[in-house]
Amino acid sequence: MHCELFTSERCRSCQWLAMPYGQQLAEKQRRLAALLPAVPDDGWQPAMGSAPQGMRNKAKMVVSGSVERPLLGIADADGGVDLCACPLYPASFAPVFAVVKQFIPRAGLTPYHVARRRGELKFLLLTESRHDGAMMLRFVLRSEAKLAQLRAALPWLQARLPQLRVISVNLQPVPMAVLEGEREIVLTPDRALEERLNQVPLYIRPKSFFQTNPQVAAGLYATARDWVAALPVTRLWDLFCGVGCFGLHLCRPGMQLTGIEISAEAIASARQSAHQLGLEQVSFQALDSTQFAVQNGEAPDLVLVNPPRRGIGHDLCAWLSATAPRWILYSSCQAATLVRDLGELEDYRVCRVRLFDMFPHTAHYETLVLLERRAATPIAAG
Numbered sequence: 001m002h003c004e005l006f007t008s009e010r011c012r013s014c015q016w017l018a019m020p021y022g023q024q025l026a027e028k029q030r031r032l033a034a035l036l037p038a039v040p041d042d043g044w045q046p047a048m049g050s051a052p053q054g055m056r057n058k059a060k061m062v063v064s065g066s067v068e069r070p071l072l073g074i075a076d077a078d079g080g081v082d083l084c085a086c087p088l089y090p091a092s093f094a095p096v097f098a099v100v101k102q103f104i105p106r107a108g109l110t111p112y113h114v115a116r117r118r119g120e121l122k123f124l125l126l127t128e129s130r131h132d133g134a135m136m137l138r139f140v141l142r143s144e145a146k147l148a149q150l151r152a153a154l155p156w157l158q159a160r161l162p163q164l165r166v167i168s169v170n171l172q173p174v175p176m177a178v179l180e181g182e183r184e185i186v187l188t189p190d191r192a193l194e195e196r197l198n199q200v201p202l203y204i205r206p207k208s209f210f211q212t213n214p215q216v217a218a219g220l221y222a223t224a225r226d227w228v229a230a231l232p233v234t235r236l237w238d239l240f241c242g243v244g245c246f247g248l249h250l251c252r253p254g255m256q257l258t259g260i261e262i263s264a265e266a267i268a269s270a271r272q273s274a275h276q277l278g279l280e281q282v283s284f285q286a287l288d289s290t291q292f293a294v295q296n297g298e299a300p301d302l303v304l305v306n307p308p309r310r311g312i313g314h315d316l317c318a319w320l321s322a323t324a325p326r327w328i329l330y331s332s333c334q335a336a337t338l339v340r341d342l343g344e345l346e347d348y349r350v351c352r353v354r355l356f357d358m359f360p361h362t363a364h365y366e367t368l369v370l371l372e373r374r375a376a377t378p379i380a381a382g
């Protein structure tokens with residue numbers, strides 16, 4: 001992938017860009033294999049690669065510059081670097097950024113200046129559904145001071161960008177680099193984008209996590225579904241479930257599914273999908289995953305965990321070890337915490353592993369690991 005921003009050294013986010021893509025994938029696989037020495041030879045599945053560019057469905061833009069000439073991209077010591085031409089975004093993003101740059105002065109949204117602690121507009125978050133091209137645009141503002149002005153100017157924006165199905169304001173009053181605040185004000189009748197991965201309807205709302213590489217995410221969920229299809233699972237928990245992507249893929253007739261996630265917005269999305277799919281023995285609840293597990297005594301046949309980078313941690317590992325579900329399916333975006341957690345789950349053996357390259361041109365990757373309790377009679381998976 002050629003990137004002018006990288007070669008001119010204005011952006012160094014894609015630190016592995018100079019390495020040919022095949023070599024990047026091989027290097028990630030090599031690093032993962034070094035971290036997971038106890039995988040049987042037939043347990044490794046081929047790594048899943050990504051399209052090298054245009055693969056992201058989401059842009060997180062720091063707003064800098066002036067109200068008349070805003071920059072959308074990253075902050076740096078000299079003010080900011082405009083990343084509207086970043087080749088990781090699909091071609092559909094550039095025309096939206098161009099119109100939004102005209103909208104910012106119309107609505108009087110002065111870019112926030114970190115050092116001076118002045119201005120209102122901190123970030124813009126743009127997400128696209130690959131299902132129908134609809135988009136969600138979120139303005140992260142310091143306060144409500146410009147909200148009325150933004151609302152008044154909104155018809156101008158919507159007339160030019162009818163693909164903006166969801167528009168919202170997130171209030172982030174804290175003067176630090178936190179991306180989002182607690183309060184979200186949705187300005188459109190629609191509150192969610194519909195996405196479809198492997199024909200499963202999924203809903204992306206403000207403040208709900210969704211993978212940023214939908215092509216590779218579809219491969220991740222399909223792989224999990226295929227692995228679990230071969231196992232006699234009747235009760236399944238999907239912990240850290242987000243909008244329900246794993247559970248909704250894995251659930252089959254007769255299976256009881258419980259999904260647990262801290263974000264109420266994400267749970268609203270998961271319930272909407274379950275309703276649309278006509279799934280009956282399904283419960284999605286907005287709770288802390290560890291607390292839910294600890295308070296619910298008996299483990300199901302399979303517990304799926306897909307935590308943030310910090311991993312599942314000691315308390316959940318201890319609960320899993322004590323209650324002994326036969327299988328654990330662990331999807332991790334941070335191999336170091338995955339390895340730490342696997343070290344605590346010493347009664348489990350690794351059956352299968354697959355690497356998913358969600359983040360080309362960086363050292364990051366997603367890992368899916370199927371574990372089986374050692375005491376049980378092994379069942380050949382798939």
Ligand SMILES: C[S@@+](CC[C@H](N)C(=O)[O-])C[C@H]1O[C@@H](n2cnc3c(N)ncnc32)[C@H](O)[C@@H]1O
Nearest residue numbers: 209240241242245261262263288289306307308
């Ligand atoms: C890596 S995302 C995975 C989401 C989902 N499984 C998916 O495939 O899109 C991690 C999720 O954990 C949620 N989360 C963070 N802390 C949590 C907690 N203590 N209990 C439950 N969910 C939590 C986040 O809101 C986020 O949705």
